[in-house]
Amino acid sequence: MIDREKTIGFKIRQLSNVLKRHGDKRHQQFESQNISMMQSWIIRFLAHNRDKDIFQKNLEQELNIGKSTLTEILHVMEKNDLVVRQPCREDNRYKKLVLTDRGESIHKEVETDIETFEAKLRTGISDEEMEQFFRLINLMLENAQRE
Numbered sequence: 001m002i003d004r005e006k007t008i009g010f011k012i013r014q015l016s017n018v019l020k021r022h023g024d025k026r027h028q029q030f031e032s033q034n035i036s037m038m039q040s041w042i043i044r045f046l047a048h049n050r051d052k053d054i055f056q057k058n059l060e061q062e063l064n065i066g067k068s069t070l071t072e073i074l075h076v077m078e079k080n081d082l083v084v085r086q087p088c089r090e091d092n093r094y095k096k097l098v099l100t101d102r103g104e105s106i107h108k109e110v111e112t113d114i115e116t117f118e119a120k121l122r123t124g125i126s127d128e129e130m131e132q133f134f135r136l137i138n139l140m141l142e143n144a145q146r147e
Helices: 008-031 037-048 056-063 067-079 101-122 127-145
Strands: 083-087 095-099
Touching: 008 037, 008 101, 037 056, 037 067, 037 083, 037 095, 037 101, 056 067, 056 095, 067 083, 095 101
Parallel strands: none
Antiparallel strands: 083 095
């Protein structure tokens, strides 16, 4: 019989629970600023793609969310000064989504938190061990997805 403490699924589940608790804690902090988890994902996506014109359709595809739901979320985000819609240079009929200064500030806060927590997770682990970890976890993902 395999020791439960030495099974891949059990250890990943433990780590997943720790990550979820951390995410829930951060989510509570953002909720106090009236920012939902979905809004924080949108902010992060826009920030990581600020060199591109991002339209609502791009977010619908990226987040796998319906048009009407996303429209509502974006209206709230505009009202709360997180994003603005700006005319596209090539075609004024299209409105690209751009973070406001407040949205950029929230993004910096999110990124700082991710970097801090990531550094905590990597404490005592060499770069070579991290490379090996990612190689192994990707291999396990491939194995799990094979039929």
